[in-house]
Amino acid sequence: MSRPLHRGVSGGLRLSGSNNDLWDSQMKDRTEKEDLDRRGSDQSIASAKFPYLLHLSDNSTTKNGINENGFASDSLISGTPRSRHKLAMLLLKFSLISIVILALTGSFWWTISISASSRGHIFHGYRRLQEQLVVDLWDIGELSLGSSRLKELEFCPEEFEHHVPCFNVSDNIALGYTDGNEYDRFCGHGSRENCLVLPPVKYKIPLRWPTGKDVIWFANVKYNPQERMSSTVTRRMMMLEEEQIAFRSDSPTFDGIEDYSHQIAEMIGLRNESSFIHIGVRTILDIGCGFGSFGAHLSSSQLLTMCVANYEASRSQVQLTSERGLPAMIGSFTSKQLPYPSLSFDMVHCAWCGIDWAQKDGIYLNEVDRLLKPGGYFVWTSQENKVQRVTRTKEKQKITGNFVQSFAENLCWKILSTQEGTIIWKKTSKRNCYSSRKSSSGPSICSKSQDVETPYYRPLQACIGGTQSHRWIPVEDRTTWPSRANLNKNELALFGLHPEEFAEDTDNWQVMVRNYWSLLSPLIFSDHPKRPGDEDPSPPYNMLRNVLDMNANFGGFNAALLGARKSVWVMNVVPTNGPNYLPLIMDRGFVGVLHDWCEAFPTYPRTYDLVHAAGLLSLESVQQRRCTTLDLFTEIDRILRPEGWVIIRDTAPLIESARTTITRLKWDARVVEVESNSDERLLICQKPFFKRQSK
Numbered sequence: 070m071s072r073p074l075h076r077g078v079s080g081g082l083r084l085s086g087s088n089n090d091l092w093d094s095q096m097k098d099r100t101e102k103e104d105l106d107r108r109g110s111d112q113s114i115a116s117a118k119f120p121y122l123l124h125l126s127d128n129s130t131t132k133n134g135i136n137e138n139g140f141a142s143d144s145l146i147s148g149t150p151r152s153r154h155k156l157a158m159l160l161l162k163f164s165l166i167s168i169v170i171l172a173l174t175g176s177f178w179w180t181i182s183i184s185a186s187s188r189g190h191i192f193h194g195y196r197r198l199q200e201q202l203v204v205d206l207w208d209i210g211e212l213s214l215g216s217s218r219l220k221e222l223e224f225c226p227e228e229f230e231h232h233v234p235c236f237n238v239s240d241n242i243a244l245g246y247t248d249g250n251e252y253d254r255f256c257g258h259g260s261r262e263n264c265l266v267l268p269p270v271k272y273k274i275p276l277r278w279p280t281g282k283d284v285i286w287f288a289n290v291k292y293n294p295q296e297r298m299s300s301t302v303t304r305r306m307m308m309l310e311e312e313q314i315a316f317r318s319d320s321p322t323f324d325g326i327e328d329y330s331h332q333i334a335e336m337i338g339l340r341n342e343s344s345f346i347h348i349g350v351r352t353i354l355d356i357g358c359g360f361g362s363f364g365a366h367l368s369s370s371q372l373l374t375m376c377v378a379n380y381e382a383s384r385s386q387v388q389l390t391s392e393r394g395l396p397a398m399i400g401s402f403t404s405k406q407l408p409y410p411s412l413s414f415d416m417v418h419c420a421w422c423g424i425d426w427a428q429k430d431g432i433y434l435n436e437v438d439r440l441l442k443p444g445g446y447f448v449w450t451s452q453e454n455k456v457q458r459v460t461r462t463k464e465k466q467k468i469t470g471n472f473v474q475s476f477a478e479n480l481c482w483k484i485l486s487t488q489e490g491t492i493i494w495k496k497t498s499k500r501n502c503y504s505s506r507k508s509s510s511g512p513s514i515c516s517k518s519q520d521v522e523t524p525y526y527r528p529l530q531a532c533i534g535g536t537q538s539h540r541w542i543p544v545e546d547r548t549t550w551p552s553r554a555n556l557n558k559n560e561l562a563l564f565g566l567h568p569e570e571f572a573e574d575t576d577n578w579q580v581m582v583r584n585y586w587s588l589l590s591p592l593i594f595s596d597h598p599k600r601p602g603d604e605d606p607s608p609p610y611n612m613l614r615n616v617l618d619m620n621a622n623f624g625g626f627n628a629a630l631l632g633a634r635k636s637v638w639v640m641n642v643v644p645t646n647g648p649n650y651l652p653l654i655m656d657r658g659f660v661g662v663l664h665d666w667c668e669a670f671p672t673y674p675r676t677y678d679l680v681h682a683a684g685l686l687s688l689e690s691v692q693q694r695r696c697t698t699l700d701l702f703t704e705i706d707r708i709l710r711p712e713g714w715v716i717i718r719d720t721a722p723l724i725e726s727a728r729t730t731i732t733r734l735k736w737d738a739r740v741v742e743v744e745s746n747s748d749e750r751l752l753i754c755q756k757p758f759f760k761r762q763s764k
Contacts, residue, residue, distance in 0.1 A: 221733050222703070225264040227761065231291040231388070232266070234669035236380035236399065252379045252401045254526070256668040263699055265734065266674045266707045267761045271312070274712060274758070278394050278614040278636055282365050284315050285392045289675070291383050316362055316393070326366050329420075333448055336486035336493050343370045349544030350415040351553060351658040354440060357422025361390030361397065368395070371550060373638065375414075375660045377407065388673040394614040396638050396660055399671040402433050406524040408663040410652040411535035412442045415544050420450035420491075431476040432529050435512055438480050439534035444498040444543035447482065449473070450491040479511020480533065498543035500536055523643075523651055525663050539563050540652055553658045554628050564653050571623065578625035582633055585716060588741065588753060613637055617670075617708070619682040620644060621661055624654040626681060640677075642670075644685070646692050666704075667696035675710045683718040686727060698730045706734050711758035716751060718743075724750040735759070 225232075234256070241251040271288035275281045330342040339348065345367075353374040355364055364374030376397035378386040390397035400407050402424055417437050426433055426449070437447055453470050470492070474484065481497035503514055515532040522538060535541070540563060547553060555575075558568050614637055618626050621641035630637050641661030643651040654661045664670060666689065689701070705715060715736070717727060724740055731738050731754060741751040 219733065221735055222263060222265050224759070224761075225262060225266045227267075229262065229264070229266050229674075230269050231382075231385075231673060233380060233399065233671070233673055234262070235671070238380065238382070248403070250404050252403055253405060254380075254399075254671060263703050265703070265759070267759055268675060268711055270761050272675075272711070272760075273312075275392060275394070275614075275710070281392075281394050281614070282368070283393075284313055285389070287312050287314050289392055290314075290388050291385065316360060316365070326362050329450075330363070330366055332488065332491065333493065336488055336491065337446065338485075342367060342372075345370065345372055345416075346550050349444070349547050349549060350446070351550040352414050352655070352660060353416040353418055354409075354414040356402070356417065356419045356424065358386055358390055358397070359421070360386060361393055361395045363418060363420065364390070364395050365393060373658070373660055374418075379403075385673065391615060391672065391676045394638075396640065397672070398640070398662065399673075402436060402529075404529060405526040406436060406529055407440065408523070408525050409440055410523040410655055411439050411520070411538055412540050413652075413655040414440050414445060415442055416446045416448065417441055418448045420448075421452075426470075426476075427472040429529075430531065431472070431512070432531050434473065434476055434480065435531060435533065436529055438482075438496065439530075441496045442544050443496060443541055444545050445496045446485075447477075447494045447496070448491065449493075452490060476511065479506065481506070498545070500541060503533060503536060523649055523663050525645055525665070540656065547656075550658050551631075553656075554631070556653070556657060560656065564650065566623075566653075574623050574625045575628060578629035579632060581718075582626070582629040584743075586633070588751075589714065613678040613714070615677045615710075616640070616679045616681065617677040618642060619666065619680065620647065620685040620688060621650070621654060622648075622683075623650055624657055624659050624661070626683070627654075627659050628657070637679075642666075644688060647688050666701060669704055670708055672708055674707050676708045677713060678710055679714045679716070680705050680709055681716045681718075686717065686719040686723040690723065698727060699733065702727070702730055702734055706736075706756060709756050711756060713756050715754040715756070717754075718749060718751050720748050721750045724752045727752055 235254040236252075237255075238251050241253070241255065246253070269288050271286075273286045273289065275286065275289065276284055334340065334342045334344060337348070339345065345351075351371075351373060353364070353367065353372060355361075355374050355376050357378050358364065358374075358376035361374075361376050364372075364376060367374055374396065376387060376390045376395065377400040378397075379401050380399050381387075387397045387399050417440060424433060441447065451470070474492075477484070477494050481499075481502040482494040483497070485493045485495050487493075513532050514536055515530055515534045517537065519530050519532055520534045520537050521527060522535075542560075548555075548557070556571070561568060561571055613635070616627075616630070616637045616639045618624075618639055618641050621627070621639075621643055624639075624641050627639040627641055630639060639659065641651070641654045641659055642664045643649055643654070643661060645663055645665045649663070651661050651663055666685070686698075689698075709715065717724065719727075728738055728740060731752070734756075736754040736756055738752060738754040741753055743749045743751055
């Protein structure tokens, strides 16, 4: 189990408190509460129902003018009760009149003395009061639910170890969902559980990158005992030991992944896969990625491959891929558009992905076309492609791939090469290609109402999307990676941004990342000694790999991490209730997704090493709340690895409110002051490594 955060921090960042302060405060409150409970045993039942009523003691005076509390009585209030009442009412009226006159006079002189500059300060103070009011109302709402809400959360039952909310195939089938729709996500109001998900009994911290790319712990992923002993699993992966899985070339699926990648490059006309960067390929969507071996191999060539696959209760492609330190998320082509912008990826790859592209009149290919940038590549590898030249009936042509070829031609895709079951198409770079097609051939162009640039699980569209986007720029015309991360003036203008604003954001994040690292480094190496047999590798391989940015904005946090040469990949999340800069993030050569944080994130438990949120609490606090802060932090706890880190950056009142909630999650936490003259604070947290007791 990880040790609590007690050590100092370098870098000039000031600490304003720790969990120990909060614990002392809680113990004091608990003691006072016990005393009150003992004294309150003689009170009436009404006092228990209305705890905020003031109970006043009698305090009658004695003959000597000394009351029971030991204070002298006031001679002005001596006399008959009637005279005392009249005098009190007279004094009350005089006081009220005086207060009103003074208030009106002061208000008049204050109003005429306000200068233009002071009005700005007053407005700023008013905004601060508004923010504080929101926080206070938020806290009151939480406290009004009762003192039980301040208790630490319980641990979830064992069946939650690999649970992903919103995905329940058996329930969906029972509700009548078929034809692939049973794999869709359905997030109802009752789909959240406020409990802490424990890892499996034999769970171990993943191996550090890049070793963890090829070797993972068997207990960290879900496999049924029958699957573990089956010959299929043995062929797909090589067991180094009883506890480990190594991804090597010992099966047809993974054998020669280097040769397979080299073959794709040659079919496009390149020397090898390292040349993908030179023709504008940086981001790849890998549909049904297996265990992520294609993306793992290409990562050494600076290519970023996002794995997308259906939810699977066991032997999940997404869980295995993310456990290896590679980008992955649950997603399905069955009935909904993926939550990515149009024109997002330079290449879409499908190798034995299990999708029948001829189904539903080619609507899945429409979605691939929407996601591809102009001039992008679609790579399809299937056993069926080896027999596609045989003449067959119309229905069998769909099965063998002839339908796909015909439909791709109507999408203005050009076939580049066919070789050993692999076909590669190139999407057109010219919009006028669609208007030059034969009449009534292929799908139509989407209307403006259909062509939503960043859909959030909208139904699949049987039309060609993205053609009306102002981001229609061919991949070969874009700046190659890594210069692509810095968009030029014309590209920024597409999003209404000025180069100065973008540069300022970049500089700010570079400073923040240096501060983050100066804070985390001593904590990791001082509070967490080396595990047996685990040596500290040299930077940048000694910290984190899987990073989640919950409110990515322009993707500046991602850019700063890569600029500091950190070996990480970042899932940039753009909240649905905030400004949508996800298209900009994708154009920079990063990966990201649109998401509603009142819903569970589409990934398995224990995915990320670091969760970062800057300004998310402010964004959520001004919206009509459909969920609580406890719901938000419980979800963070679910997707965070044991000993993982959380960095929350927001205004001081919101940070203090969040720290109160975090105590219920059993996290180690401390508040850090960013700058002495800034209202922002950092909340640095670490999730302890709790273990379930073996039966």
